[in-house]
Amino acid sequence: MKPPSTAVVALVLLVVVAQYAFLAAAAAGPKVIIVGAGMSGISAGKRLSEAGITDFVILEATDRIGGRIHKTKFAGVSVEMGANWVEGVNGDEMNPIWAMANGTGGLSLRTFRSDFDHLSKNTYKQEGGLYDEKLVEKIMERTDEVEESGSKLAGTLHHSGQQDMSVMAMQRLNDHMPCGPSAPMDMVVDYFQHDFEFAEPPRVTSLQNTQPLPTFNDFGDDVFFVADPRGFESVVYHVAGQYLRTDRNSGAIRDPRLKLNTVVREISYFPSGVAVRTEGGKVYRADYVVVSASLGVLQSDLIRFKPQLPSWKIVPIYQFDMAIYTKIFLKFPTRFWPEGPGTEFFLHASERRGYYPVWQQFEKQYPGSNVLLVTVTDDESRRIEQQPDSETMAEAVEVLRKMFPGKDVPDATQILVPRWWSNRFFKGSFSNWPIGVNRYEYDLIRAPVGRVYFTGEHTSEKYNGYVHGAYLSGIDSADILINCAKKKMCKYNVKGKQY
Template sequence: MLVGRMGGVYERAYVQKRLDRWDEVEEGGEKLSAKLRPSGQDDMSILAMQRLNDYLPNGPASPVNMVLDYFKHDYEFAEPPRVTSLQNVVPLATFTDFDDDIYFVADQRGYEAVVYYLAGQYLKADKSGNIVNPRLQLNKVVTEISHSGGGVTVRTEDAKVYKADYVMVSTSVGVLQSDLIQFKPRLPTWKVLLIYQFDMAVYTKIFVKFLRKFWPQGKGREFFLYASSRRGYYGVWQFEAQYPDANVLLVTVTDEESRRIEQQPDNQTKAEVVEVLRSMFPGEDVPDATDTLVPRWWSDRFYRGTCSNWPIGVNRYEYDLLRVHRTPNLSIGIAPVGRVYFTGEHTSEHYNGYVHGAYLSGIDSADILIKCAQKRMCKYHIPGKFD
C-alpha cells in the first residue's frame, strides 16, 4: 500500500510507524470492548476509545494520520469513528469469522446472479436460468402495506393489489426511514424510533477510465491512499488487478463526500479526480479521464444509502426489537408487528452492513415466520435490556 500526497509519496517507514501505532490502539480497543456490559450503557464511539488510548487525543489532524484513520474505519463502516459503536463493531465479527482479507469481486454477473440462483432452487426457471414462476413479481414499487389480524394487503405504484397471510419487508433501513412505504396502521412508536436510530451510511465506489496507465503497478500496490487535509476527499484508490487491460481506477468515497458528489455533475467529479491524481503523480503525464461511473445510492429512492452502520448506544436488546415486536411480558417472548416481518442486512445480528448479513438474516427471518405460520410457534425470546 502506498500513501500519496500533493507532490509525491510518503516514505514507507514514515507510514508504517503510524500503522503500527494504530494496530496497538486497535488491540487496546478490542480488550476494552470485551469488558463493556452487554446492556450497552458503557458503549462509546471508536473515537472515544482512541482518546482513552492516548491516540491523537483531538482526533487525527495531519493528512497522513487522517487518511490512515479513514482507511481503517470509514472505508469499512462508511462513517467516521466519532459515530460508530465500539462495543458492536470491535472486533468486527465478519473479520473474526471469515478472515480480514479484502478482495475486489470482479464477477460481471453482479449480485443479481446470486439472487436468481437462490430463487431458482424453489421457483420454476427456464433453461437460461430466468425465473418464470408467476409468483415472482418484479419491477413493482410497493407504496402501502395494510395489516390486520386477518392478513395483509400490499398496494403498488401501478395500482395493483396483493393479498397474503403475512408479509416480509426486506427494504433497506434507509427506505424504512423514508416515506416510500406507508404502513396502515402505522408502526408502533417504539419501532419507528428504533428504525430512525440506526444509521444508513453512504458508500460510493467511483470508476474512472483512462486511455493508458500512468500509476504504479506490482505486488503490494493494489491500494493507494491520498492524504488530503480534507477527510475522505478521494482518499482510497484501488488499481484493477482483476481487469489488467481496462485502464480503470477505482476510488472510494463515503458519508458527506458521497452526498456532495452525488449532487454534482459527473464532469465535475471527473475533473476533481484528475486533479487529485496529478497532485499525487507530479512526474507523470496524467491524461484526462475518458469516462466515469458514479453510483448514487443516497439519491435512489429504492436504497436511500448503501448499508447500515451500528451507531453508539443502540444495544443488542434494542437491535432485536428492530427485527421483531415486543410483547407486554418480555420473559414470554415476542411476536411480529401484526403479520409484518422485517429482514435485511440491518437485521443481521453479527454481520449488518454486509451481503452475507442480508443472506443469513433472510434465513433467520424466514425461519421465524415459518415457525409462527405453520407450527404456531410465535414466541421469540430475547434477553431483557439489562440481562
C-alpha cells in the first residue's frame, strides 16, 4: 500500500484543525442562536430561559421585535399593519394570547368584540345601493348549511389526508357553487366566509383541516379587534420582558442578547454545532440554532443552508401555502358611510372576486378619525402591492362612490398599504393549510435537522396562521431542543403518514 501523499496529509490536517477551531469558537459563543424576534422566536427564548438555558442570542433582521405583529401611526391613530384580532375567545379553554392581552397578563389592551351578525343589512351592489336583507340572509343561511355539511364530511375522512379535498370540492358535492358561475352577492358572501379568514380561496384550502377550525372549537367563536395605542405588539413585549432586560422608564429592550438589524443569510450545521453568517459578514457560532423565519422566507433564498436541507424537509416546506392578507387604511376629510349599531362591517359585491370586498368603519375604535379599512387577499394583494398607492386609492374611492351613489364621497387624503409579500423578511402574511397534507407534513416541517430547529406559526399543527399558534409553537419547538440539550433525548420521531 502506498503512503499518503503530502497533499492528502495536509488536507486531512486542515480539516482537523478547522474542526478544532470551530469547536473552540463555539465554546466561546452562545449555546443557542434564535433567528427571528417575532412571536414564536420570542416565545422560544422565554421557554429556553425557564429551562435554565439563558446563553443565547436573538438575531432579528428588522429594527424591532414582533414580526408580523406591527403597529404604525396613520391619520393620527395607531393601527395594526399585520395581526389585528385575538381570535378564539369566550370558549371552554383560555386562548393564551387573550390571557395576556385582557386576562391574568395584566396588559388590559383596548379591544372591541367584532360583530359580524349584521352583514345581511350591509351588503352593497356593485353599482350601488343595498341588496335586499332577506335575500342576503337566505344566501348566508345556505352557506352555513353547506359549512355544517362540510364539517361532518371532514370528520369521516381518513386522517392520512389521502381522502382530503378542497373546500370548493365539498361545496360542489353540496350543489353549492359560489365560486363558479354565480352572482356577485354569492361570491362576496363566500369570500367573507373563506378568503377573509384564510387569505386564499376555497379551491386551494383543505376541507379536512379547516372545518371545523380548532381555534374556534377550542377557544370560542368570538374575535376581538385590538385598537390600543401600545399596539398588539405589546403582547410580544410582554413575553420578552419576562426574560430580556428592559429599560424601566421606556420599556425598551436593552438586553445585549437581542441583535436588531441583523440579517441572517447563511446557516451552516455540523455534527458539533452551527455557524450563522449575517449579511454584514459576521459569523455567530453556537451549539444549536432555532429558525423562526416565516414560511415565505423558508420558501425564498434569503437564508441558505449548508449543507442543503434534506429532501424530506424541503418538500413539505413547499407543500404549504404562504398566503397574503392586506389591510388597506384610507383617511377621508368627512364621513359619508353609515354609522350606528350594526354598521361596523359592510360588503361590496363585485363580479370580480375579491375586488375591495370587506370594509370596516371605526366609529367605536377610533372615533372622529374618519378612517376606513378595506381588506384584500391573494392575487389582489399581489396586484396592489405592485402598483402605486395613488392608483389603489383611486380604485378604492371609485368603489365607494359606486356603493354610495347618493352621497358626496370625497377623495381620500391618506392611504396605508402594507406590503408583506414584497418584504423579503416576511414574503407573505401567514400560512394556509392546502389539500392532502396532515400532521405528518407538519411534523416534518417542525422536525430538527441535526442541530437546526424550526418554529413559527407554520409549525403549529392545530393553530397555524394565528398569533396563538406562533406563541405555542415557540414553546413546543423550544421543548424539543431542551430535551436534546439537557436530557440528551435528541432523536425526534415522526410517525408515518398513515398514523
